[in-house]
Amino acid sequence: MxxxxxxxxxxxxxxxxxxxxxxxxxxxxxxxxxxxxxxxxxxxxxxxxxxxxxxxxxxxxxxxxxxxxxxxxxxxxxxxxxxxxxxxxxPALTEGMVEWVTGHTLRHHLGMDRHIVNPARLWDPTCPPLARERPVAMLGMGELGTACARALRALNFPVTGWSRSPKTVAGIPCLHGDDGLAEALRGAAIVVTLLPKTAETENLLNAARLSLLPEGAVILNPGRGAIIDDDALLAALDAGRIGHATLDVFRVEPLPQDHPYWSHPRVTVTPHIAADxxxxxxxxxxxxxxxxxxxxxxxxxxxxxxxxx
Missing domain, CATH: 3.40.50.720 (NAD(P)-binding Rossmann-like Domain)
Known part of the structure; x- marks a missing residue:
């Protein structure tokens, strides 16, 4: 026994x-x-x-x-x-993560926020581009990142994977290393971070790397809070270089009530619910x-x- x-x-x-x-x-x-x-x-x-x-x-x-x-x-x-x-x-955790990532990617891709919250009743008939015109960078190509990358690719998003070491995933071009990260960021309209927290990944998205993103890019972080330099992200959001950040994980949880993320108009906070x-x-x-x-x-x-x- x-x-x-x-x-x-x-x-x-x-x-x-x-x-x-x-x-x-x-x-x-x-x-x-x-x-x-x-x-x-x-x-x-x-x-x-x-x-x-x-x-x-x-x-x-x-x-x-x-x-x-x-x-x-x-x-x-x-x-x-x-x-x-x-x-x-x-498997159920992976399934939940795929749903969160797919849902928020589509939310930003389709510009759903401006229709859901529209107190001025603005009539803006601007249509979004097709998914195939909205490149996504998936940072982290482990079990979760690969599953999310495949789900987004099935919806026609051009997905580029990045990891610290070389990876091969059928149908998903994969980059690695510092040069590969720079390439992935330069071409991404939406960035998803699904990396583990290690000494190498802490503050991976710092001011220098955030500056590589096209203006208006969106960041989704359901991975680990420490992957992003919070001060650098807030500065990039304030400057309008980053269009929006939807964040599910934070260095301190629950996120303190006085944290600037709560009140920032370009930030969505979800309470660590992307996957369980x-x-x-x-x-x-x-x-x-x-x-x-x-x-x-x-x-x-x-x-x-x-x-x-």
């Missing part, structure tokens, strides 16, 4: 417990799911970085730490974590990884500590 420790916010226990137990049963795993156990008896840890568990040293028997979050920047540098760490790649880990589907991801580990198979979505994701 395996012992699986659920180490996450207490409020999540009632939500996840039935889904995890059902997933373990479906995977043929004989496991007890607990919120407390002697560390030396724990085989696997189902984990959220908001957990009170921060010292992994006593968990000498633990074979893997399985994160409920897609982002692992809050735990990846924990020196006590010597066990394999797996990030969450949840859903118990019904993510529990099967957790169970599948435990089954794989017990069978001696490679873990799925194992984090590369050197790269930070």
């Amino acid at each position: 395996l012992t699986v420790l659920f180490a996450a916010a207490p409020a999540l226990w009632d939500e996840y417990r039935p889904s995890l137990l059902a997933a373990f049963d479906a995977a043929g795993l004989k496991a007890r799911l607990v919120t407390e156990a002697a560390p030396e008896t724990v085989d696997y840890i189902v984990y959220a970085p908001s957990s009170s568990l921060q010292d992994f040293t006593p968990y000498t028997r633990c074979k893997a730490v399985l994160s409920l979050w897609a982002g692992v920047e809050r735990v990846v540098d924990n020196a006590t974590l010597t066990q394999p760490l797996c990030r969450m790649v949840d 880990t859903r118990p019904a589907s993510s529990s099967h991801v957790i169970a599948a990884n435990i089954r794989r580990a017990e069978a001696g198979e490679p873990l799925l979505n194992q984090v590369d500590r050197r790269r930070g994701y």
Whole structure:
């Protein structure tokens, strides 16, 4: 009988417990799911970085730490974590992200805001260009970025992917490195950021790189708040160089009430809702990884500590 420790916010226990137990049963795993156990008896840890568990040293028997979050920047540098760490790649989370990115891309492409909020009752019959005339740069071509890029391409948007290392995605031209980033930004009317937060990506969109964008470009950030230099973005918005920014993630959450993003006319704030880990589907991801580990198979979505994701 395996012992699986659920180490996450207490409020999540009632939500996840039935889904995890059902997933373990479906995977043929004989496991007890607990919120407390002697560390030396724990085989696997189902984990959220908001957990009170921060010292992994006593968990000498633990074979893997399985994160409920897609982002692992809050735990990846924990020196006590010597066990394999797996990030969450949840099909439902991906589905939700595709919907958010597609919805807000179409919103800006079609200019929907000026019709939804039109107190002056202005009659402006200007039609938007076709999607094929509105280039999109997808910064980050991992699981989420690739899924969003494919969805936008299916709607006829010309999508260019960018990542720090070379990637090949059928039907999507992909660039990499500093020169590739500059090229992607220069040609983008809409920029979507779906990068992990690492030392290399923090403030990636700084003043110099924002200045490369065509005037009036739109930025969508459902990835990580630290990817964007906030002061540089606000300056570019004030100057009218950036047409609008729709932001779902921030350096401090909830976003402080006095933050200038709240009142800026060219900013839309959404409260970190672009995508969420859903118990019904993510529990099967957790169970599948435990089954794989017990069978001696490679873990799925194992984090590369050197790269930070």
